[in-house]
Amino acid sequence: MNPRADILPLVLDDVSFEINGMRLIKDLSCTFEAGPRTAIIGPNGAGKSLFLRLCHGLLTPSAGTIRWAGPDGANSVTAQAMVFQRPVMLRRSVAANVDFALKLRDHGKPDRTVIIDEVLGRCGLRRLKDNPARVLSFGEQQKLALARAWALKPQVLFLDEPTASLDPAATHAVEEIVQAIHHEGTRIIMTTHDLGQARRLADEVIFLHRGRMLEYAPTETFFTEPKNDLAQAFVKGELLWWKLGKDNRRAGGYEIDKAPRRRN
Amino acid sequence: MNDISDAFAAAFAMVAGFDKDLAEIVGLSLEVSLSAVFIATVIGLPLGAATALFRFPGRKVIIVVLNAFMGLPPVVVGLIVYLLLSRAGPFGVLGLLFTPTAMIIAQVILVTPIIASLTRQVMEDLWREYEEQMRSLGAGPVRSLTALLWDGRFSLFTAILAGFGRASAEVGAVMIVGGNIDHATRVMTTAIALEVSRGDLALALGLGLILLVLSTCVNGAAFLIRDAAQKRHA
Numbered sequence: 001m002n003p004r005a006d007i008l009p010l011v012l013d014d015v016s017f018e019i020n021g022m023r024l025i026k027d028l029s030c031t032f033e034a035g036p037r038t039a040i041i042g043p044n045g046a047g048k049s050l051f052l053r054l055c056h057g058l059l060t061p062s063a064g065t066i067r068w069a070g071p072d073g074a075n076s077v078t079a080q081a082m083v084f085q086r087p088v089m090l091r092r093s094v095a096a097n098v099d100f101a102l103k104l105r106d107h108g109k110p111d112r113t114v115i116i117d118e119v120l121g122r123c124g125l126r127r128l129k130d131n132p133a134r135v136l137s138f139g140e141q142q143k144l145a146l147a148r149a150w151a152l153k154p155q156v157l158f159l160d161e162p163t164a165s166l167d168p169a170a171t172h173a174v175e176e177i178v179q180a181i182h183h184e185g186t187r188i189i190m191t192t193h194d195l196g197q198a199r200r201l202a203d204e205v206i207f208l209h210r211g212r213m214l215e216y217a218p219t220e221t222f223f224t225e226p227k228n229d230l231a232q233a234f235v236k237g238e239l240l241w242w243k244l245g246k247d248n249r250r251a252g253g254y255e256i257d258k259a260p261r262r263r264n
Numbered sequence: 265m266n267d268i269s270d271a272f273a274a275a276f277a278m279v280a281g282f283d284k285d286l287a288e289i290v291g292l293s294l295e296v297s298l299s300a301v302f303i304a305t306v307i308g309l310p311l312g313a314a315t316a317l318f319r320f321p322g323r324k325v326i327i328v329v330l331n332a333f334m335g336l337p338p339v340v341v342g343l344i345v346y347l348l349l350s351r352a353g354p355f356g357v358l359g360l361l362f363t364p365t366a367m368i369i370a371q372v373i374l375v376t377p378i379i380a381s382l383t384r385q386v387m388e389d390l391w392r393e394y395e396e397q398m399r400s401l402g403a404g405p406v407r408s409l410t411a412l413l414w415d416g417r418f419s420l421f422t423a424i425l426a427g428f429g430r431a432s433a434e435v436g437a438v439m440i441v442g443g444n445i446d447h448a449t450r451v452m453t454t455a456i457a458l459e460v461s462r463g464d465l466a467l468a469l470g471l472g473l474i475l476l477v478l479s480t481c482v483n484g485a486a487f488l489i490r491d492a493a494q495k496r497h498a
C-alpha cells in the first residue's frame with residue numbers, strides 16, 4: 001500500500017451546519033490523516049450524509065472551518081470523488097458516464113478508452129457498457145457510480161452507503177472493489193448501516209448521533225469496548241430514540257440535547 | 265354539398281400538381297416560421313438554461329415575463345410590432361412593415377417565450393438531479409450547462425417543435441404586420457382567412473390540408489421523440 005497524501009490531512013475544526021435555524025451538525029472537530037479507512041455509522045438522520053457533503057465541499061459549514069491541510073490542499077477538488085447514497089446517472093450510456101468524468105480531468109481519448117475498459121471490467125459492467133445508464137438496476141447503477149469515481153483515481157473517496165439495497169453477492173463485489181481502491185492508495189471515508197461491513201472494511205469508526213460525533217475510535221476498540229453508552233446501545237442493536245427519554249443524559253462527555261425526536 | 269366536394273377535388277388537384285401559387289405560399293410560410301423558430305431557439309435556449317442554472321439579478325423578472333408572454337395573443341403582438349415598425353414608430357425608418365422580416369420579428373416575439381420557458385423547466389428538473397454530481401466531479405458552469413443541454417436534448421427538441429407549432433399556426437400577428445400581400449407576404453394562414461372570406465374554397469382547403477399534415481407531422485415527431493427518449497433513458 002502506498003498512500004498518496006498530497007491533499008491530506010483533512011482538518012475539521014469546530015464545524016457546525018444549520019438549515020433554517022436547525023442545527024444538523026454540531027461542533028464537530030476531527031482530523032483525517034492519510035492511510036486508514038474510516039466508517040461513519042449512526043442512526044438514520046444522524047447527519048452522516050451531511051457530514052460527507054461538508055467534507056467533500058458540497059456544503060459550506062455555518063460555523064467552524066474545513067481545511068485540506070496537505071501541501072496540495074489548494075487543488076483538493078480534483079483530487080476527491082464521491083459516490084452518493086442515490087447514484088446520479090447521466091442520461092448517457094454506461095461508458096459515456098465514466099467518459100464524462102474523465103473528460104473533466106482532461107484525459108486524452110486513448111487514455112480514457114483504457115481506463116473505462118479497466119474500471120468497467122473490474123466492476124463487472126463491461127457487458128453493459130453500451131446500455132443507457134438509467135435503465136440499469138439499482139445495484140448496477142451503484143457499481144457504475146463507484147466505477148466512475150474510481151476512474152478518477154482520487155486521493156480521497158467518499159462513499160455514502162455504497163452497498164445499501166445490494167444483494168449479498170453484489171455487496172461482496174462492492175466491498176472487494178473498495179478494498180482494491182484502498183490498496184491503490186486512496187483514502188476511503190464511507191458511511192454504512194452494516195456493522196459487519198464496518199468491521200470488515202474500516203480501520204477506524206466514527207459514531208454520529210443527532211449531528212454530534214460521540215465516538216471516534218479504532219474499529220477493534222469501537223466494537224469491543226465502545227466508551228459512549230449510546231454507541232454501545234447502537235452496536236448492540238438497541239433503538240436509540242427509545243432509550244433517550246425523559247431526562248437529559250450525559251454521554252461520553254457530550255450533552256445530548258432535547259431536540260424533538262425523529263423517528264425514521 | 266356539391267360546392268364542398270368540388271372544392272376538395274380542386275384542392276387535391278392543386279396539392280398533387282404543385283400549383284405555383286400554392287407552392288409560393290407554402291414556401292414563404294415555412295421560410296418565415298422556420299427563421300422565427302431558429303432565431304427564437306438561439307435566444308430562448310441559452311436564456312432558459314441560464315435562468316434555470318444561475319442566480320443573477322433580474323432573473324425572477326425574466327421568468328415572470330417569459331411565463332406571461334407564453335400565452336400572448338398573436339393579434340396583440342402583431343399590433344405592438346405594427347406600432348413599432350409603422351412609419352411614425354421608432355423603427356419606421358427601416359421600412360420593414362409589410363415585409364417577411366416584420367413577420368419573422370413578430371413570430372420571434374411569440375415563440376421565444378415558449379422555447380425559453382420550456383427549456384427552463386427541462387433544465388431545472390435536470391439540474392436538481394445533477395447539481396451535486398456535477399460539482400463533485402468538478403464541472404464548471406460551462407461544462408455543466410453543455411452537459412445539461414446535451415442530456416436534455418430530446419425534451420429540448422420537443423420544446424422547439426412546440427415553438428414551431430405556434431409559429432406556423434398563428435394568423436393574427438402575420439396578418440397585421442405582413443398585410444397578406446399577394447406574392448410578397450401571403451402565408452398559409454393568412455391566405456386561408458382571405459380565401460374563405462372571398463369564397464375560393466379550393467385554395468383555402470388545399471392550404472388547410474397542407475397545414476393539417478404539417479402540424480400532424482410536428483406533433484407526431486414530438487411524440488415519437490419523447491417516446492424514444494423515455495424508452496432509452498427511463
Ligand SMILES: Nc1ncnc2c1ncn2[C@@H]1O[C@H](COP(=O)(O)OP(=O)(O)OP(=O)(O)O)[C@@H](O)[C@H]1O
Nearest residue numbers: 019024042043044045046047048049050051085262
Ligand atoms: N436540505 C435539508 N433541509 C432540512 N433538513 C435537512 C436537509 N438535509 C438534511 N436534513 C436533515 O438533517 C438530518 C441529517 O440528514 P442526513 O441525510 O445527513 O442523515 P443520514 O445520517 O445520512 O441518514 P440516513 O442513514 O437515513 O442516510 C436529517 O434529520 C435530515 O432531515
Ligand SMILES: [Mg+2]
Nearest residue numbers: 048049085160
Ligand atoms: Mg444518508
